[in-house]
Amino acid sequence: MLITHVLAELYDCGGMIEDPVALATAAKAAARSAGATVVGEYEVRYVPHGLTVAVFLAESHIVLTTWPEYRLTLLDVLLCNATMDYELVVASIKDEICPDGQIVTHAVPRNVAKSP
Amino acid sequence: MLITHVLAELYDCGGMIEDPVALATAAKAAARSAGATVVGEYEVRYVPHGLTVAVFLAESHIVLTTWPEYRLTLLDVLLCNATMDYELVVASIKDEICPDGQIVTHAVPRNVAKSP
Numbered sequence: 001m002l003i004t005h006v007l008a009e010l011y012d013c014g015g016m017i018e019d020p021v022a023l024a025t026a027a028k029a030a031a032r033s034a035g036a037t038v039v040g041e042y043e044v045r046y047v048p049h050g051l052t053v054a055v056f057l058a059e060s061h062i063v064l065t066t067w068p069e070y071r072l073t074l075l076d077v078l079l080c081n082a083t084m085d086y087e088l089v090v091a092s093i094k095d096e097i098c099p100d101g102q103i104v105t106h107a108v109p110r111n112v113a114k115s116p
Numbered sequence: 117m118l119i120t121h122v123l124a125e126l127y128d129c130g131g132m133i134e135d136p137v138a139l140a141t142a143a144k145a146a147a148r149s150a151g152a153t154v155v156g157e158y159e160v161r162y163v164p165h166g167l168t169v170a171v172f173l174a175e176s177h178i179v180l181t182t183w184p185e186y187r188l189t190l191l192d193v194l195l196c197n198a199t200m201d202y203e204l205v206v207a208s209i210k211d212e213i214c215p216d217g218q219i220v221t222h223a224v225p226r227n228v229a230k231s232p
Contacts, residue, residue, distance in 0.1 A: 005123055005190075005192075007121055007123075007224050007226065009226060009227060009232065011229075011230070011231050011232055012230075012231070039160055040158060040160060042156060042158045042170065042172065044155055044156060044172045046174070052172060052176060052177060054158065054170055054172070054177070054179075056158065056160045056168060056170070058162070060168060060181050061168060061170070061179055061181070061192075063170075063177055063179070063192075063194075065176050065177070065194065065196065067196075067228060070228060070229055070230045071230065072228060072229070072230070074121075074176075074194070074226060074228075076121075076177075076192065076194065078179075078181065078190070078192065080181065080183075102231070102232055104227070104232050106224045106226075108123050108222045108224060110123065110125060110190060110222075111125060111220070112183060112186060112188060112190075113127075113186055113188070114127070114128075114186050114187060114188070115127050115128070115218070116125065116127055116218055116220050
Protein backbone atom coordinates (compact mmCIF):
# COMPACT_ATOMS: atom_id res chain seq x y z
CA MET A 1 0.00 0.00 0.00
CA LEU A 2 1.35 3.39 -0.95
CA ILE A 3 0.55 6.27 1.36
CA THR A 4 1.66 9.88 1.05
CA HIS A 5 3.60 11.69 3.75
CA VAL A 6 3.26 15.43 3.28
CA LEU A 7 5.86 17.94 4.43
CA ALA A 8 5.08 21.58 3.76
CA GLU A 9 6.57 24.97 4.49
CA LEU A 10 4.12 27.77 5.21
CA TYR A 11 5.71 31.21 4.69
CA ASP A 12 4.47 34.69 5.62
CA CYS A 13 2.33 33.49 8.49
CA GLY A 14 0.80 35.86 11.03
CA GLY A 15 0.83 35.91 14.80
CA MET A 16 -1.39 32.85 15.17
CA ILE A 17 1.69 30.66 14.78
CA GLU A 18 2.77 31.78 18.25
CA ASP A 19 -0.42 30.34 19.80
CA PRO A 20 -0.09 26.62 20.57
CA VAL A 21 -3.79 26.22 21.30
CA ALA A 22 -4.72 27.71 17.94
CA LEU A 23 -2.24 25.43 16.16
CA ALA A 24 -3.51 22.31 17.91
CA THR A 25 -7.12 23.29 17.32
CA ALA A 26 -6.46 23.79 13.61
CA ALA A 27 -4.63 20.47 13.29
CA LYS A 28 -7.33 18.55 15.13
CA ALA A 29 -10.13 20.13 13.12
CA ALA A 30 -8.32 19.39 9.87
CA ALA A 31 -7.71 15.78 10.88
CA ARG A 32 -11.35 15.28 11.81
CA SER A 33 -12.51 16.86 8.57
CA ALA A 34 -10.73 14.06 6.73
CA GLY A 35 -12.28 11.39 8.95
CA ALA A 36 -9.24 10.84 11.17
CA THR A 37 -9.47 10.25 14.93
CA VAL A 38 -7.48 12.36 17.39
CA VAL A 39 -5.93 10.29 20.18
CA GLY A 40 -3.49 12.71 21.82
CA GLU A 41 -1.42 15.85 21.61
CA TYR A 42 1.89 17.25 22.84
CA GLU A 43 3.41 20.71 22.91
CA VAL A 44 6.96 22.04 23.18
CA ARG A 45 7.65 25.76 23.72
CA TYR A 46 11.12 26.89 22.74
CA VAL A 47 13.01 29.80 24.26
CA PRO A 48 12.81 32.63 23.28
CA HIS A 49 10.05 31.58 20.88
CA GLY A 50 8.93 28.86 18.52
CA LEU A 51 6.68 25.86 19.08
CA THR A 52 6.32 22.24 18.22
CA VAL A 53 2.70 21.07 18.37
CA ALA A 54 2.03 17.40 17.69
CA VAL A 55 -1.41 15.87 17.26
CA PHE A 56 -1.54 12.08 17.39
CA LEU A 57 -4.13 10.24 15.37
CA ALA A 58 -5.43 6.73 15.10
CA GLU A 59 -3.95 7.14 11.60
CA SER A 60 -0.53 8.49 12.77
CA HIS A 61 0.38 12.16 13.28
CA ILE A 62 0.46 15.85 12.43
CA VAL A 63 3.40 17.93 13.65
CA LEU A 64 3.71 21.70 13.30
CA THR A 65 7.02 23.40 14.06
CA THR A 66 7.06 27.20 14.03
CA TRP A 67 9.80 29.76 13.53
CA PRO A 68 8.18 33.10 14.38
CA GLU A 69 11.38 34.98 13.49
CA TYR A 70 10.83 33.84 9.89
CA ARG A 71 6.99 33.86 10.08
CA LEU A 72 7.38 30.19 9.08
CA THR A 73 5.60 26.97 9.99
CA LEU A 74 6.91 23.53 9.05
CA LEU A 75 4.10 21.03 8.62
CA ASP A 76 4.41 17.23 8.80
CA VAL A 77 1.30 15.15 8.06
CA LEU A 78 1.22 11.36 7.95
CA LEU A 79 -2.13 9.64 7.49
CA CYS A 80 -1.76 5.87 7.44
CA ASN A 81 -5.06 5.41 5.64
CA ALA A 82 -4.74 5.70 1.90
CA THR A 83 -8.40 6.65 1.50
CA MET A 84 -8.11 9.82 3.58
CA ASP A 85 -7.63 13.13 1.79
CA TYR A 86 -4.26 14.42 2.99
CA GLU A 87 -4.50 17.41 0.63
CA LEU A 88 -7.67 18.48 2.44
CA VAL A 89 -5.86 18.25 5.77
CA VAL A 90 -2.92 20.34 4.59
CA ALA A 91 -5.18 22.93 2.93
CA SER A 92 -7.38 23.16 6.03
CA ILE A 93 -4.42 23.80 8.31
CA LYS A 94 -2.93 26.36 5.94
CA ASP A 95 -6.26 28.17 5.57
CA GLU A 96 -6.68 28.34 9.31
CA ILE A 97 -3.22 29.28 10.60
CA CYS A 98 -1.57 30.97 7.62
CA PRO A 99 -4.37 32.06 5.27
CA ASP A 100 -2.42 34.79 3.46
CA GLY A 101 0.85 32.91 3.28
CA GLN A 102 2.62 30.90 0.64
CA ILE A 103 2.96 27.12 0.75
CA VAL A 104 5.65 24.80 -0.61
CA THR A 105 4.62 21.14 -0.46
CA HIS A 106 6.66 17.95 -0.59
CA ALA A 107 4.55 14.83 -1.13
CA VAL A 108 6.64 11.76 -0.28
CA PRO A 109 5.29 8.33 -1.26
CA ARG A 110 5.83 5.70 1.41
CA ASN A 111 5.51 2.02 0.71
CA VAL A 112 3.72 0.26 3.55
CA ALA A 113 4.52 -3.35 2.72
CA LYS A 114 6.65 -6.32 3.73
CA SER A 115 9.51 -5.29 1.41
CA PRO A 116 10.60 -2.19 -0.57
CA MET B 117 19.02 27.97 5.92
CA LEU B 118 18.44 24.60 4.35
CA ILE B 119 17.84 21.71 6.68
CA THR B 120 17.08 18.09 5.78
CA HIS B 121 13.98 16.27 6.92
CA VAL B 122 14.53 12.53 6.68
CA LEU B 123 11.74 10.03 6.18
CA ALA B 124 12.77 6.38 6.02
CA GLU B 125 11.13 2.99 5.76
CA LEU B 126 12.78 0.17 7.70
CA TYR B 127 11.76 -3.25 6.35
CA ASP B 128 12.28 -6.75 7.76
CA CYS B 129 12.44 -5.58 11.36
CA GLY B 130 12.33 -7.95 14.31
CA GLY B 131 10.22 -8.04 17.43
CA MET B 132 11.84 -5.01 19.00
CA ILE B 133 9.49 -2.80 16.99
CA GLU B 134 6.66 -3.95 19.26
CA ASP B 135 8.46 -2.53 22.33
CA PRO B 136 7.76 1.18 22.82
CA VAL B 137 10.42 1.56 25.49
CA ALA B 138 13.07 0.10 23.20
CA LEU B 139 11.99 2.40 20.36
CA ALA B 140 12.06 5.50 22.56
CA THR B 141 15.40 4.51 24.04
CA ALA B 142 16.91 4.05 20.59
CA ALA B 143 15.56 7.37 19.34
CA LYS B 144 16.76 9.28 22.39
CA ALA B 145 20.23 7.71 22.26
CA ALA B 146 20.52 8.48 18.55
CA ALA B 147 19.46 12.08 19.08
CA ARG B 148 21.94 12.57 21.90
CA SER B 149 24.73 11.01 19.82
CA ALA B 150 24.25 13.85 17.33
CA GLY B 151 24.30 16.48 20.06
CA ALA B 152 20.53 17.01 20.23
CA THR B 153 18.65 17.57 23.49
CA VAL B 154 15.63 15.45 24.41
CA VAL B 155 12.78 17.50 25.89
CA GLY B 156 9.85 15.07 25.87
CA GLU B 157 8.24 11.92 24.52
CA TYR B 158 4.81 10.55 23.70
CA GLU B 159 3.52 7.09 22.86
CA VAL B 160 0.43 5.74 21.12
CA ARG B 161 -0.44 2.04 21.15
CA TYR B 162 -2.78 0.93 18.40
CA VAL B 163 -5.20 -1.98 18.59
CA PRO B 164 -4.48 -4.81 17.87
CA HIS B 165 -0.85 -3.75 17.39
CA GLY B 166 1.39 -1.02 16.08
CA LEU B 167 2.93 1.96 17.82
CA THR B 168 3.72 5.60 17.35
CA VAL B 169 6.63 6.75 19.49
CA ALA B 170 7.57 10.43 19.34
CA VAL B 171 10.66 11.94 20.90
CA PHE B 172 10.68 15.74 21.12
CA LEU B 173 13.95 17.59 20.89
CA ALA B 174 15.18 21.11 21.42
CA GLU B 175 15.89 20.72 17.69
CA SER B 176 12.38 19.38 16.74
CA HIS B 177 11.36 15.70 16.62
CA ILE B 178 11.79 12.02 15.84
CA VAL B 179 8.67 9.93 15.21
CA LEU B 180 8.61 6.17 14.72
CA THR B 181 5.44 4.47 13.49
CA THR B 182 5.43 0.68 13.41
CA TRP B 183 3.44 -1.86 11.44
CA PRO B 184 4.32 -5.21 13.02
CA GLU B 185 2.16 -7.08 10.49
CA TYR B 186 4.61 -5.92 7.81
CA ARG B 187 7.68 -5.95 10.08
CA LEU B 188 7.92 -2.28 9.08
CA THR B 189 8.89 0.94 10.85
CA LEU B 190 8.33 4.39 9.38
CA LEU B 191 10.90 6.87 10.60
CA ASP B 192 10.52 10.68 10.61
CA VAL B 193 13.52 12.76 11.74
CA LEU B 194 13.63 16.55 11.74
CA LEU B 195 16.67 18.27 13.24
CA CYS B 196 16.38 22.04 13.02
CA ASN B 197 20.11 22.51 13.36
CA ALA B 198 21.94 22.25 10.07
CA THR B 199 25.20 21.31 11.75
CA MET B 200 23.81 18.11 13.30
CA ASP B 201 24.41 14.82 11.51
CA TYR B 202 20.96 13.52 10.64
CA GLU B 203 22.48 10.56 8.78
CA LEU B 204 24.10 9.46 12.03
CA VAL B 205 20.75 9.67 13.80
CA VAL B 206 18.96 7.59 11.17
CA ALA B 207 21.77 5.01 11.02
CA SER B 208 21.88 4.74 14.81
CA ILE B 209 18.15 4.09 15.07
CA LYS B 210 18.25 1.57 12.23
CA ASP B 211 21.21 -0.26 13.75
CA GLU B 212 19.48 -0.46 17.10
CA ILE B 213 15.90 -1.40 16.24
CA CYS B 214 16.17 -3.07 12.83
CA PRO B 215 19.81 -4.15 12.42
CA ASP B 216 19.20 -6.85 9.81
CA GLY B 217 16.58 -4.97 7.85
CA GLN B 218 16.57 -2.91 4.70
CA ILE B 219 16.22 0.86 4.65
CA VAL B 220 14.74 3.20 2.05
CA THR B 221 15.51 6.85 2.78
CA HIS B 222 13.87 10.07 1.56
CA ALA B 223 15.92 13.18 2.31
CA VAL B 224 13.70 16.24 1.88
CA PRO B 225 15.36 19.68 1.85
CA ARG B 226 13.43 22.29 3.81
CA ASN B 227 14.06 25.97 3.42
CA VAL B 228 13.94 27.70 6.80
CA ALA B 229 13.74 31.33 5.70
CA LYS B 230 11.40 34.28 5.37
CA SER B 231 10.32 33.27 1.86
CA PRO B 232 10.52 30.20 -0.43
